[in-house]
Amino acid sequence: MFTLSRHGRVICSQVPQASCNGFDEVHEWPVLSSEDKEEIISRVERIIEGNNEHHEFLRQRAALMLDEMLENALYNAPRDLNGNQIYAKGEKRSLVSGEKILVRCAYDGERLFLEVSDSWGKLSPEIVQGYIAINLAHDTSTDRAGRGLYFMWKFMKDFYVNFVPGLKTSVGGYLLLNPDTCEYGAT
């Protein structure tokens, strides 16, 4: 298990800082194909009740985070024996035998917990730290790897990666209804 500091450094830990403990209700949805993505994003948006600008901004961030997390699980995580990506982004795909993707979500009116797990276990601390570092360099490279992870790290409080090599990767954290003044999506 590791988290990332606000400077992009890896902090290894035994226990996640973010979890769904303490929430009254935790939603769990398995993903069976790429076609499930929009439906799951809609479900999470519906959980965030409220019509003021803060709720709307939380829904926007939640949709983006889930999009990036699910794209990672569906397309970036599956790798062949040579480490090459198996599926192209945007390609319709169903999960293969033995493959699992699970979305967990909980909301208490202030914090939205989001986690997506896959059964590939490819996201090592070195890879994540490398992605964050190249995205912290503020140039405008077009096809920069890891931009989605960078967005997660920027927007999520206590962003973490739980990684069992070759078996499981979980990526998660909190989105705040009212982010701190200078972090996690505050303007």
Added chain:
Amino acid sequence: MEQQFKIEIKKGSTSDTVHFHGNIDSHADNHFDDLIKSVSKRMVVFDFSSVGRINSMGIALLLRSIKSLKTEKGAEISIQGANQINTMLFKMTGIYLLAPETKRL
């Protein structure tokens, strides 16, 4: 319900306004090839008022098209109508350095 992505170009006397509709992600890829061909004015406005979500792939597509329009057609591009999260993404990824924000008239 997800809105199908499309691009609409309105030709003005001095500028072309490119209206994006729907989510911008990997499914929008092919539409961007046509965009480069269709723009003819030097002044170009990208309007995002009908856009939902833009993910990291969508950001890459936008960066690519903005750079192509600037280098191949010498275009000056500005951006209008982005919602709160998309405005943040444009700031984080340097899109506003290439195509500054403008207020709608």
